[in-house]
Amino acid sequence: EVQLVESGGGVVRPGGSLRLSCAASGFTFDDFGMSWVRQVPGKGLEWVSGINWNGENTDYADSVKGRFTISRDNAKNSLYLQMSSLTAEDTALYHCARGGSSPIPNWFDPWGQGTLVTVSS
Amino acid sequence: DILMTQSPSSLSASVGDRVTITCRASQSISSFLNWYQQRPGKAPKLLIYDVSRWQSGVPSRFSGSGSGTDFTLTISSLQPEDFATYFCQQSYSIPYTFGQGTKLEIK
Numbered sequence: 421e422v423q424l425v426e427s428g429g430g431v432v433r434p435g436g437s438l439r440l441s442c443a444a445s446g447f448t449f450d451d452f453g454m455s456w457v458r459q460v461p462g463k464g465l466e467w468v469s470g471i472n473w474n475g476e477n478t479d480y481a482d483s484v485k486g487r488f489t490i491s492r493d494n495a496k497n498s499l500y501l502q503m504s505s506l507t508a509e510d511t512a513l514y515h516c517a518r519g520g521s522s523p524i525p526n527w528f529d530p531w532g533q534g535t536l537v538t539v540s541s
Numbered sequence: 542d543i544l545m546t547q548s549p550s551s552l553s554a555s556v557g558d559r560v561t562i563t564c565r566a567s568q569s570i571s572s573f574l575n576w577y578q579q580r581p582g583k584a585p586k587l588l589i590y591d592v593s594r595w596q597s598g599v600p601s602r603f604s605g606s607g608s609g610t611d612f613t614l615t616i617s618s619l620q621p622e623d624f625a626t627y628f629c630q631q632s633y634s635i636p637y638t639f640g641q642g643t644k645l646e647i648k
Contacts, residue, residue, distance in 0.1 A: 465577075465585065465628055465639040481636045482542075515584055526632035527575050529587035529596060 422446040422530055424516050429535030436506050440535055442499040442516030450474065450494040453525030456501050458512035459534070468514070469501065470524040477523045483509070506539045513537075543567050543631050547640035553648040558619045562643045564612045564629035573633035576605055576614045579642075580625045589614065590632075619645075 428440040442454070456468040469480045469490040478490050489502040499516050513534040519525020544567035554560050564574065572592045577585040587596045589605040592612060602617040616623055624647050629640040 464641045465630075467637040467639070470635075470637075479635050524635060526573070526637055527587060527590050528577075528585070528630075531584035531586070533584050 422518070424518065424530060424532035426514060426516055426532045426535035429514065429537045431538045431540060432506055433541055434507055434539055436539070437502070437504040438506065438537060440501040440503065440514055440516075440537070442501075442532060444497045444499065444516075444518070447518070449492075449497040451521075453519040453521065453523075454490075454492060454499045455517045455519050455525050455528055456490060456499075456514055457517055457528060457531070458510075458514045458537075460512045466512070470519065470526075471499070472523050472525070473521065479524045503537070506537075508539050511537060511539045542636055543570060543634060543638050545629055545631055545638050545640040547627075547629055547643050549643060550641065551644040551646060553646050554619055555648045556619050556621060560616050560619060560645065562614045562627055562629075562645075564607075564614070564640050566610045566612075566631055566633075569609045570631045570633035572608055573631055574605070574607065574612045575630045575632055576603075577628045577630065577639075578623075578625050579628065580622075585628060588627075621647075 423445045425443045453472045455470040471490045487505045491500045515531045515534040517528035517531045576589040579585040593605045626642045626644045
């Protein structure tokens with residue numbers, strides 16, 4: 421069974437940093453690109469970042485560019501999102517999702533349950 | 542960025558009804574359109590990709606159509622487990638963007 425389990429969320433002050441992790445299992449991790457998508461509870465979905473299978477191609481939403489860094493460790497079947505200079509607008513549930521083989525994955529399936537990031541003073 | 546607009550935002554229907562949800566893109570996205578279902582408290586699930594292709598395991602009562610800027614998701618005969626929120630997503634260009642969602646409720 422394909423599983424994605426996020427961790428690392430929590431409460432952080434504005435301007436702070438946080439590193440999210442996503443542990444993947446049940447599939448050959450380095451066959452797939454991966455993404456982070458966030459959702460404000462009760463609201464819509466926002467694509468945050470994507471990475472190709474070997475980590476050589478990455479891209480970001482303008483809202484996080486320069487502040488967030490996506491990476492992966494294929495030996496550990498893990499995806500990461502390093503977040504810095506956090507603001508209240510970054511408060512959301514962060515999902516990792518498996519994607520396709522395009523340079524930056526453009527579909528998302530399956531998704532993890534998410535890890536909640538709250539930016540508050 | 543490509544703006545994705547869904548209609549309606551919410552919809553009440555009964556088991557057995559046929560329902561259609563519309564998604565409009567602010568510019569042409571060819572056939573790069575995906576649909577997701579999100580049940581309460583759960584992560585989104587990919588239903589249909591590239592306008593009309595079923596993801597593995599998705600019942601055939603779900604179908605998608607359209608091209609260019611206008612797309613539809615149709616559920617031919619609603620089942621109790623279909624009451625959820627549905628999102629469209631354009632996969633044409635970065636940043637990938639989602640519609641605001643259509644909440645399908647039981648009448």
